[in-house]
Amino acid sequence: MAEELLNALAKIDDLKVAARTSAFSFKGKNPNVSEIGRVLNVNSVLEGSVRKSGNRLRIMVQLVNAADGYHLWSERYDREMRDIFDVQDEITLSVVDALKLKLFGKKKAAVLKRGTDNTEAYQLYLKGRFHWNKRTKESLKSAVEYFNQAIAVSPGYALAYAGLADCYVLFTNYGVAPPGESYPKARAAAQKALEIDATLGEALNTLATVKQDYDWDFEGAKRDYQKAISLNPNYPTTHQWYGEFLAQMGCKDESVAELRNALELDPLSLIISKVLGGTLLFARRYDEAIAQTKKVLEMDENFAPAHSDLGWCFTKQGIYDEAIAEFQKGVTLTNGSPSQLEGLAYAFVQTGKRSEAQKILEQLKQRQRSEYVDSGFFAIIHAGLGEKDKAFTSLEKSYQEHSAGMVFLKADPRFDDLRDDPRFQELLRRVGFTP
Structure with missing residues (x-):
């Protein structure tokens, strides 16, 4: 019910609604309403509970001013389970009324539209x-x-x-x-x-x-x-994915701004926070990327994608021991994700551990026989080893596969070792980029 209410309220143009990841992070806890308002950057908090006995539901809902704890509206609903969608509509309209918002005609119909x-x-x-x-x-x-x-x-x-x-x-x-x-x-x-x-x-x-x-x-x-x-x-994932798209197109400032829009809607989202760090990495703003990625790991130290981004930031700054440590954490957490192994192999090369990098390369080749492993991962490792011909052979395979990794070519710092080669510029053109 909470998710459906959130989705309905998010359709209102004049209302900023915190996304589910952030809003639901308080579920089962008992935080102060003012603290919720501060963390989510919202003025009002909708909270409630549902009790079920057979097919009967008792739903308690209240809308609270986050600044002073004042109850703007509250209601109790005793209904049958089959009436759940009607109750959701009633709650939505009551919240709109309590917040002194106006809904008419098509806008009202859109907010109350049911998926099923x-x-x-x-x-x-x-x-x-x-x-x-x-x-x-x-x-x-x-x-x-x-x-x-x-x-x-x-x-x-x-x-x-x-x-x-x-x-x-x-x-x-x-x-x-x-x-x-x-x-x-x-x-x-x-x-x-x-x-x-x-x-x-x-x-x-x-x-x-x-x-x-x-x-x-x-x-x-x-x-x-x-x-x-x-x-x-108000859908943060669209802002997130559009921000990633802008980063891949080389629109550095615009991409960071779009990711900040996404994060404003969903401030506690691990994936959006991580992608903001990755966008700063693409912009070569490594110190900012490190600071942002560390914020992600403060929220969840086991969020593996953040370890990969942090590893690449350290690699690009020449801090190889710390880079290796981050990639190794990512490998452990993901049970050997190719994206983590790729970074680890590249960092190994930078510290002279070429044989360790070769072992990872062979391991990924073996895995490619039984599961999907993007050939672009091999290109990064070969580039690190200085094997440009092999790197471009792998990139050609990735191109033929229509890999999503191709959209990273223009902006991703992982490809910087290959960027001055005429073959790279030709590949950019074939994918649809302006070199």
């Missing part, structure tokens, strides 16, 4: 989102199962198709499936969601990512990202 009236499908969708937010290889597979179950129960459920698209668009990044398998599935699911609901910004955001990562249609991706933001300006 089927409670079983809705619960399956929420389980899918829960697993999607974990961002692991296995959790993404689980999320796909839940979204497919939701669709089976409610075939016209656009949000479930959008969730399915969000899973498939991440499959390649997490080594679940190669680009030629995952991105067409992501496109089909996103397009199906938009056929059902053309105003669904979440699905358009994913379609933009397919155009960016797989089609290399950068102008089309930019248009879709911007339209997705206009459809749902």
Whole structure:
């Protein structure tokens, strides 16, 4: 229920709503309302509880002024489980009224639009989102199962198709499936969601990512990202993915600004905080990137992607022992993620441990026989070893695979060893960049 209320309120143009990752971080805790307001940078806090007995629900809700703890509105609902969606509509409109906001006509209809009236499908969708937010290889597979179950129960459920698209668009990044398998599935699911609901910004955001990562249609991706933001300006993932796109296009200042927009909407999001650090890394603002990435690890020291970014920051600054330590932590936490091993191998080379780097290279080659490993990882290691011909052979394979790694070529500092080679400039042109 909390997620559905959040999604409904986020559709109101004049209302800034903290995203689920940040808002839900307080679930099960008992913090001071003023502290919640300070951390999330919001003026009001909506809190409540749900008790279930058989098919009966008792829902307690209150809207509190974060500055002084004053209750702006409160209500108790005793209803049947089948009435859950009606209760959500009532709560949404009561919050709008308490905040003295005005909703008329199409705007009111958009806020109250339901993805489904089927409670079983809705619960399956929420389980899918829960697993999607974990961002692991296995959790993404689980999320796909839940979204497919939701669709089976409610075939016209656009949000479930959008969730399915969000899973498939991440499959390649997490080594679940190669680009030629995952991105067409992501496109089909996103397009199906938009056929059902053309105003669904979440699905358009994913379609933009397919155009960016797989089609290399950068102008089309930019248009879709911007339209997705206009459809749902409070959805932080669109700001995050658009910020990443801008970084890959070499728009350094704009990308950092967009990531800060995303972080303002979801200040406790690990992935957005990490991506902001990565964007600063792309901008070669290494000290700022290190400071930002350390903030992520203060929130969760076991968040492996942050260790990788920190490792690359240290590598680019010539602090190789610390770089190796960060990559090794990432390798341990991910059970040998190729992206962590790539960085570790590169750092080993810089300290003269070429044989250790060669071992990692062989290990990744063995794994590529049984799982998807982007050939671009090999290119980075070969570049570090000074084996440029082998690096470009690997990049050509990555190009033929239509790897999402190709979109990093223009701005990513990992490719700096190859940047002055005419073959690199030609590859940029083939992908669609202006060298």
